[in-house]
Amino acid sequence: LQELDTVGPVIARRITEWLEAPPDVGDVPEVRAGYLTLSKARAALATAAAYRSELRGDLQMHTTWSDGGGSVREMAAAAVLFGHSYIAITDHSKGLKVAGGMNEEELAAQADEIAVVDDETPSLRILHGIEMNLSPSGEGDMDPDALRRLDIVLGSFHSALRITDDQTERYLAALRNPDIHVLGHPRGRMFGRRPGLRADWPRVFDAAAAAGIAVEIDAFPDRQDLQVDVLRIARDSGVTISIGTDAHAPFQFWFVEYGLAAAILAGIERERILNFMEVDELLAWTARRRGR
Ligand SMILES: [Zn+2]
Numbered sequence: 001l002q003e004l005d006t007v008g009p010v011i012a013r014r015i016t017e018w019l020e021a022p023p024d025v026g027d028v029p030e031v032r033a034g035y036l037t038l039s040k041a042r043a044a045l046a047t048a049a050a051y052r053s054e055l056r057g058d059l060q061m062h063t064t065w066s067d068g069g070g071s072v073r074e075m076a077a078a079a080v081l082f083g084h085s086y087i088a089i090t091d092h093s094k095g096l097k098v099a100g101g102m103n104e105e106e107l108a109a110q111a112d113e114i115a116v117v118d119d120e121t122p123s124l125r126i127l128h129g130i131e132m133n134l135s136p137s138g139e140g141d142m143d144p145d146a147l148r149r150l151d152i153v154l155g156s157f158h159s160a161l162r163i164t165d166d167q168t169e170r171y172l173a174a175l176r177n178p179d180i181h182v183l184g185h186p187r188g189r190m191f192g193r194r195p196g197l198r199a200d201w202p203r204v205f206d207a208a209a210a211a212g213i214a215v216e217i218d219a220f221p222d223r224q225d226l227q228v229d230v231l232r233i234a235r236d237s238g239v240t241i242s243i244g245t246d247a248h249a250p251f252q253f254w255f256v257e258y259g260l261a262a263a264i265l266a267g268i269e270r271e272r273i274l275n276f277m278e279v280d281e282l283l284a285w286t287a288r289r290r291g292r
Helices: 009-020 039-044 070-082 106-122 146-150 168-175 201-211 226-235 250-266 279-290
Strands: 086-092 127-136 152-157 212-217 241-244
Touching: 039 250, 070 086, 070 106, 086 106, 086 152, 106 127, 106 146, 106 279, 127 146, 127 279, 152 168, 201 212, 201 226, 212 250, 226 250, 241 250
Parallel strands: 086 127, 127 152, 212 241
Antiparallel strands: none
16 A cells, blocks of 8 residues: 555555445435446446447547647647547637637637648547537527537536536527537536536436437546436437547546446447447538538
8 A cells, every 4th residue: 555655654554444344434425426436437347348449539628729738739649549549629618718718719720720630640530629618598609600610519518507406498408509419518517516417317318319419428537427327317218428538638538437437337338329430420420410
């Protein structure tokens, strides 16, 4: 234990005591419930190795264009090392000022940079996407013409996330938005901070399936949103699943293990998950929605 950073003899002794005689910690509070630990995630992955070996891409990440720590080029280089064949760059949109959201002009400039890096990186297809901020009434904050030039559009709620009343109507409104392909981190939960929104999930997932919109497993460890028990409800609907790490730095691609493990534990087949598609199949899927 003492080979670990910050574990000295006192803490090592305490951990050993806990392992030998686990203390009663009571029920896990809701705000910390339903999160996979890394050991649980890896145990699930070991039961279904194809989820890791057949994974083709990551569909949510941020760069220095909004609140990420790496440039497009740095994220692309890390994605190649990770073994992805495509990634979607999905920086925040202008309504989320706290995260440095982009306006339409910045989005167009980002498209130029992505095209240059995509040319430099033949083994990786870099898709241009966005994580568009949705208002609590389900509306986006970007010009639809700008969105139509993108490969994939995520729509996510970032406000009024502590409401405890049923939010089914909010989701149904968002799912009527014609511009989005994926509902990002649907519940908006955050480990230790907020338990996330509630809804009539069978109704929400049926509406998403009918609209041709995927729901996301945001694999960022503090989010894990959707989580396993809600994903089991999603499994029983026809809804498509998208996995994104929500990486804010190049080293975070491995967070996808949490998302893959959640899909495995919920019994969601790879055929239902966008990240197992070839890139052309994925782009045909987003184009099909657009053609409605
Ligand atoms: Zn977000």
